[in-house]
Amino acid sequence: MINISFTLNGEKRSASVPPETTLLKMLRESLNLTGAKLGCDVGDCGACTVIVDGKAVNSCLMLACQVEGRDVLTIEGLATPDHLHPIQEAFENSAALQCGFCGPGVILSAKALLDANPNPDVAEIRDALAGNLCRCTGYTKMISAVQTAACTLNGKPAEHSA
Amino acid sequence: MQAFKYFIATDARHAVALLAQHAPARLLAGGTDLLPELKASLHTSKTVIDISRVSDMHKIELSERGLSIGALVTHSEIMAAPVICDMFPALVSAAHSIGAVQTRNLGTLGGNLVTAVPSVDSGPTLIALDALVTIAGATGLRQMPLADFFIAPRKTALKPDELLVEVLIPKENLNKPAHFLKFGLRKGQALALVNAAASLWLDPKKNTCTAVRIALGAVAPTVIRAVSAEKFLEGRSATPKNFSEAARLAVEDTHPISDMRASAGYRKDLVAVLVKRALEAACAQAKAAQDNTGKRK
Numbered sequence: 251m252i253n254i255s256f257t258l259n260g261e262k263r264s265a266s267v268p269p270e271t272t273l274l275k276m277l278r279e280s281l282n283l284t285g286a287k288l289g290c291d292v293g294d295c296g297a298c299t300v301i302v303d304g305k306a307v308n309s310c311l312m313l314a315c316q317v318e319g320r321d322v323l324t325i326e327g328l329a330t331p332d333h334l335h336p337i338q339e340a341f342e343n344s345a346a347l348q349c350g351f352c353g354p355g356v357i358l359s360a361k362a363l364l365d366a367n368p369n370p371d372v373a374e375i376r377d378a379l380a381g382n383l384c385r386c387t388g389y390t391k392m393i394s395a396v397q398t399a400a401c402t403l404n405g406k407p408a409e410h411s412a
Numbered sequence: 413m414q415a416f417k418y419f420i421a422t423d424a425r426h427a428v429a430l431l432a433q434h435a436p437a438r439l440l441a442g443g444t445d446l447l448p449e450l451k452a453s454l455h456t457s458k459t460v461i462d463i464s465r466v467s468d469m470h471k472i473e474l475s476e477r478g479l480s481i482g483a484l485v486t487h488s489e490i491m492a493a494p495v496i497c498d499m500f501p502a503l504v505s506a507a508h509s510i511g512a513v514q515t516r517n518l519g520t521l522g523g524n525l526v527t528a529v530p531s532v533d534s535g536p537t538l539i540a541l542d543a544l545v546t547i548a549g550a551t552g553l554r555q556m557p558l559a560d561f562f563i564a565p566r567k568t569a570l571k572p573d574e575l576l577v578e579v580l581i582p583k584e585n586l587n588k589p590a591h592f593l594k595f596g597l598r599k600g601q602a603l604a605l606v607n608a609a610a611s612l613w614l615d616p617k618k619n620t621c622t623a624v625r626i627a628l629g630a631v632a633p634t635v636i637r638a639v640s641a642e643k644f645l646e647g648r649s650a651t652p653k654n655f656s657e658a659a660r661l662a663v664e665d666t667h668p669i670s671d672m673r674a675s676a677g678y679r680k681d682l683v684a685v686l687v688k689r690a691l692e693a694a695c696a697q698a699k700a701a702q703d704n705t706g707k708r709k
Contacts, residue, residue, distance in 0.1 A: 252418065269418030269460070272447065292448040293515050294601060305488070305517040311443045312518065315418065316464055359513060380600030381512025 256317045258283075259327025267314050274298045276314035277324060285325035285354045289383075296382035299355035300324050306362035308381075325354035328361070337361055340399035340408075346391040352384045360396045368404055370396070413451050417459045424548050424577050427463045431573045432550050434459045439575065441484055442519040444511065445527055469522070469577050472496065478583040483522025483576045487534075488513070490521060500581070501697070502537045502590040502609060509533050509594040512601050522576045525561070528568045528634065529603075535562065535635035536609035536627035537592045541585045546578040553577070559627075562634035588613060588623070589701060591693035593686045597673065604630045605674040606682040610690035614650055614698035621645050621695070626658070626687055631666035631679055638662035641687065650695045659688035 255264040258281065265280045277283045277300070289297030291310050298309040301323040328335040334342065337360050347353045356379060363370055363378035370378065375396045379389065398408040419434065421427035431437060437459035440446055450460070463469070469482040472493045479499065481490070487507040490496055496503050510516055510524065510533050524534040525545070535558070543558045550573055558579065561569050570576060590611035596602030607629040612621045624645045626638040641662035648654045668679035 268415060270413040270415050270450070272413070291451060293444055293511070296512070296514060299514055306514050307517050308444075308514045311447045311515070313418075313440070313443065313447075313462070315420075316440075316443075316462065362513070377600075378513055381514040 252315045254315055254318050256319060257321045259323060265314065269313065269315060271314045272310050273300070273302075273312040273314050273317055273322075274309035277309060277322075280314075283324050283326050287351055287354065289351070294383070295352070296355045296359065297352055299358045299382060301358050301362050304362065304365060306359045306378075306381075323358070323361075325358060328357070335361075336402040337364070337396070337399040340395040340402065341392070344391045344395040344398065346387060346395040348386040352382055356382045356384065356392055360392075360399065364396070364400055364403060369400060372397075413447075414453055414458075416450070416457070418462065419459070420462045421466050423466055423468050424575060427461060427466055427575050428548050428550060428573070430461045431575060434461065435572045437461050439463050441523040442486065442515075444515045444519040445523060463575070474586075476583065477580060478586060479581040481521055481579045481581075483525075483578055484520050485522075487511070487516035487519050487521070487524070491516070499587050500537070500541070500590060502540075502592040502611075502694075506533050506537045506592040506594075506607075506609070509592070509596075509604070509607070521579060525558070525579070526568055526570065526576055528562050528564075528566050530565055530633060530635070531604040531607065531630035532562075532635060533594060533604060533607055533629070536607050536629050537590060537611075538579060538581070539627035539635055539637065540590055540609040540611040540625040541581045541588060542625065544580045544582065545576055546580060547574050548577045549574040555580075559635070559637065565633050585611070587701070589694045589698040591690045591697065593690050593693075595682050595686060603673065606630050606668075606679050606686055608683065608686035608690050610687065610694045612645070612650075612691070612694050612698065614695060614702070616702050619649050620647055621650050621654075622647065624658075626662055626690070628662065628666060628683060628687070631668040631683055633667075636665065638665040638683075638687065640665055645691070650698075652692075655688050655691045655695075658691060659684045662687040 251266045287297035289295035293308040293311045300309045401408045438457045440462045469484040471482045473480045490507040592609045594604045594607040609627045612624045624642045629635045641658040645658045663680050663683045668676040670676045
């Protein structure tokens, strides 16, 4: 077993897991955070996307021990019981998710994008979401939701509608 | 995933010592290839040496030797590095063509190269820039051209106790105009049907090409150079007709296979198109650089 200490959604956490445990497995099974989903388990679908030190990564492709001392943000760290994050709100208002399985990953990819680039164009949004596969809603409404969220986060009225 | 013993290397020397002690072991850098392999139990190795935090393989550095890129530099870091954006936009394109954001944030240049798959996207541009690789082993460092590092599909010149530590673009090729193109079935998350890179110097007075390099992926067991095309173009003027002829010759240098992604014939057609476009773009870059120099004077 390996002991790991890291920051998870703003709080210091620790866990003890066998070395072959992926970050995804630790989040879901040891820490009971099931927002990050197990999809393909090989880094193609993006359902397991989380943000580590500000960057979107596939949590199925990292060992849990690799986040020692690092900062991990999962979908559970975005909303409070009273308020959705502006990206989540935009996704809800645009009906950008149907089954929602890809949602946590897509929203975190969008967050990593908007944190680094507050005014992305459509091509940049598409590039940022290219690693997140959605099999039911499609991407048009997601792109529009990211544009809306960008406006909200920049304190501007939304220019785009779904 | 099957259980394994896990060691964390602190620097390249430590990684080499761990390799010597625990061979055969698998190295973990970005994990984008290794973890899927370990999950599929493709490897009998029961030891993983984590080099992702090795302190001395993360640098991008311009020096007397040229441009050194540490093996652990990620594709995203290549895309964001001002010195690479400035000198080698082709390397930025190549990095950008790999996987998607999440895998580019994890995946490393060294990791991509050691996969040695025929379609390896980091390969062609670096070979077109005569890049060298530095390898660390128990007896010290050795260096070889990247072109010789690829031996066969998924096979490199690395011995079981060795580690790729650095990629070096030699100083004579700093700022050498180069262009990379990849044709896949999609833009994101796709392997190349064919990828191609060209680099050349343009003689400003005679408009002739020198030091022409054309490197191609996914059309032979390893990344190859289109030598007959390079020879044809050497010293010839940079004209559409000559670029077309070079592209035609490049096709003859390739030996693609037919697989589920594309037929050999289709890949050959792609080679002709991509080589011509890469040469034109490298040439345009050379002219733009000359114009800029002219303006500065």
